[in-house]
Amino acid sequence: MNPKEVVGRKAADYIEDGMVVGLGTGSTAYWFIDELGLRFQAGTLANIVGVATSKQSEDQARKLGIPVVDIDEVNHIDVLVDGADECTTEFSGIKGGGGALLMEKIVAQHSRTIIWIVTQEKIVDTLGAFPLPVEIVKYGSWKLFRQFDQAGMHPTFRKKGVDSIFITDQGNYIIDLHLEKIPNPQQTAFELKNLVGVVEHGLFINYPDIILAVNDAGEIVTYKH
Numbered sequence: 001m002n003p004k005e006v007v008g009r010k011a012a013d014y015i016e017d018g019m020v021v022g023l024g025t026g027s028t029a030y031w032f033i034d035e036l037g038l039r040f041q042a043g044t045l046a047n048i049v050g051v052a053t054s055k056q057s058e059d060q061a062r063k064l065g066i067p068v069v070d071i072d073e074v075n076h077i078d079v080l081v082d083g084a085d086e087c088t089t090e091f092s093g094i095k096g097g098g099g100a101l102l103m104e105k106i107v108a109q110h111s112r113t114i115i116w117i118v119t120q121e122k123i124v125d126t127l128g129a130f131p132l133p134v135e136i137v138k139y140g141s142w143k144l145f146r147q148f149d150q151a152g153m154h155p156t157f158r159k160k161g162v163d164s165i166f167i168t169d170q171g172n173y174i175i176d177l178h179l180e181k182i183p184n185p186q187q188t189a190f191e192l193k194n195l196v197g198v199v200e201h202g203l204f205i206n207y208p209d210i211i212l213a214v215n216d217a218g219e220i221v222t223y224k225h
């Protein structure tokens, strides 16, 4: 098993039958959803319901037979299991490498327990080596791009393949900011949220309750908030 599979399957141990489960997005969350599917089919988690953070996760869960409901159909999500692109042991991180940051943040906001599953090298002291995704509306997107450029934030439009621009599940664009270091994530988050046209950014400050970090040997370290 590759490390992402190890940690993804392990995270399913946090799920109890009858729970409303937040389904994260990405190549690590993929294994969590796969394991949920196995346990659903085996009957040990026969009464779970999923709330997806992307079309991709929703499709995967449905194929496995897991019932998926809209976030507005539930009062809360019991446990959300999601990946991250970078995170600190102070329980903050960057998400959105897979382009699902907006739905991921909305689901996270309504989750009682949030578990991040990551490979060990994603744990960093300072965020920012991973480009920070910013989801923006299409209208005026070049204006925002120039604003970021002039502020020295090294923006690039997220692409799909070579030529086409990436469109999120909510119909927006993503600009990735190549900041290298984000010394004050709160300040950066505040400034980004104040820009008209920005829908959401990939800084998740103080989000996960638990981080499961797996190393190359498949050993998992658990960080609890």
Ligand SMILES: O=C(CO)[C@H](O)[C@H](O)COP(=O)(O)O
Binding pocket: 024, 025, 026, 027, 028, 029, 082, 083, 084, 085, 094, 095, 096, 097, 098, 099, 100, 101, 104
């Ligand atoms: O935020 C995300 C998607 O928007 C993912 O959780 C993040 O990109 C990690 O992905 P992976 O598990 O494939 O490394």
